[in-house]
Amino acid sequence: MIRDFQKEDRDSIESMIQRIDNFTQEEKLIALELIDDKVLNGEKSHYTIYVYIKDLKLIGYYCIGLRPLTDGVYDIYWIVTDPEFRKEGAGKSLLEHAENFVKERDGRWILAETSSTDKYVATQKFYLRNKYSIVSEIKDFYKLNDDLMVFGKYITK
């Protein structure tokens, strides 16, 4: 089941993020900063967060927001699933939920940035499998030999 984020979800999300080996310490901090922005600012936050609940346990979430100055470009800042529940399809369900979120708001683009490194091959394949294309690449972005890849899907009603 996917539902709106509630403040009480914060600690479950933190403990999930801490268990993700793929994330660097800095990535964990930034992911949590957005959660805390939402806890602090609620409706006024730039971010919208939805969580995936299975058997009363939080096993995934995504965080999305409208790009300022655009009339319908949404960035998926984070889409995270619990490594212990990788086969549940929670990632795919969250992504489809995000696309519907964008559709309902008359959005046109949904974008997700990721890294070109081997660590993120599963993420890259996840977007390609879900019919995203690579809309932008910038060499040596995150660091030397670690390029930016922007995956995007143009949303049509």
Add this chain to the structure above:
Amino acid sequence: MIRDFQKEDRDSIESMIQRIDNFTQEEKLIALELIDDKVLNGEKSHYTIYVYIKDLKLIGYYCIGLRPLTDGVYDIYWIVTDPEFRKEGAGKSLLEHAENFVKERDGRWILAETSSTDKYVATQKFYLRNKYSIVSEIKDFYKLNDDLMVFGKYITK
């Protein structure tokens, strides 16, 4: 002369921004939001701002920041010159100052986003003239028929 932004510059910047016909009301608001973030948070702000002063009058500024999770990608969020002083070369001086700012911090990329529309042709030419290349383009970004263009320069020491 280019110097650090001081809180007292806020109103000069606002009155300059208000006189830029090219900016929509929304663009003006967002440009000012970043200035106000700097006024409010000072050193803790994500943004660094430098202003161009000629004969005691503020005639331009730029606002720059490090992209989170990168080890050296700097975004020029705004680079603005007073329309009454277009021929002064303040834009070019501010851009070169920004590049030095990045160089001093061992940055590798300096990026600036702009729109593909006719209104921004002068801006596009400004970056091309200053040896930036188009590193990314996304169709129908700001709105239908208004694409994102990302100009970038790879900084080498």
